[in-house]
């Protein structure tokens with residue numbers, strides 16, 4: 001697991017633009033090296049703002065969108081097309097406007113699909129799709145995503161992994177159903193921390209004063225992932241905290257890159 005690096009932008013708007021530019025570079029580099037790329041999307045305010053900026057980015061078509069696998073870190077277990085689904089919001093912000101291969105857009109399950117209304121069955125089906133995309137030897141049967149985006153909640157949750165919930169003890173499964181989430185809706189589907197850690201790069205996004213304490217805790221050396229899920233989200237080769245000044249306002253001096261605060 002990589003040690004986190006912190007990059008601070010002046011405000012949420014610039015954070016979203018800079019993260020979008022960084023995604024273009026990351027995907028273009030991966031496609032130049034291997035011919036294809038993969039990304040894990042997040043929901044949430046700043047996560048969707050980044051996708052909207054990506055849709056407007058002048059360099060966006062440097063990405064070969066048809067050679068990109070799109071996965072999700074979590075989904076709110078709501079019917080397909082529901083405006084609160086992370087998938088619906090991502091489609092509106094970006095996905096419907098670029099030339100993705102529909103077979104490579106791996107939406108998480110919804111009630112009413114082939115799972116008989118069971119989020120557990122949906123989670124297992126998603127884990128199977130991950131296994132099918134993984135290479136032999138990939139731990140847990142999860143592909144080594146080029147980049148996994150994660151919003152950080154004010155309670156330090158990432159994906160749909162909320163503090164102290166059973167999903168945080170999961171070591172065998174890559175995808176789980178979540179019941180009783182403290183943020184609506186209560187039923188969700190989520191990658192587990194071991195699955196998130198299979199990503200080459202994990203980028204945690206946070207903006208606004210309401211996230212400042214969560215960000216501080218996520219970077220505190222003593223934080224454990226059961227109490228502070230964001231502290232357990234790390235990439236194999238790189239972990240970035242992409243913040244605005246307000247979200248970074250409680251970090252100790254010396255943790256942020258010089259000249260950026």
Ligand SMILES: O=C1O[C@H](COP(=O)(O)O)[C@@H](O)[C@H](O)[C@H]1O
Pocket residue numbers: 042043044045046047074075076086150151152153154158159160183
């Ligand atoms: O419900 C969710 O919340 C988190 C964070 O959202 P934010 O609006 O506080 O940034 C998000 O990362 C997750 O994907 C989503 O399902």
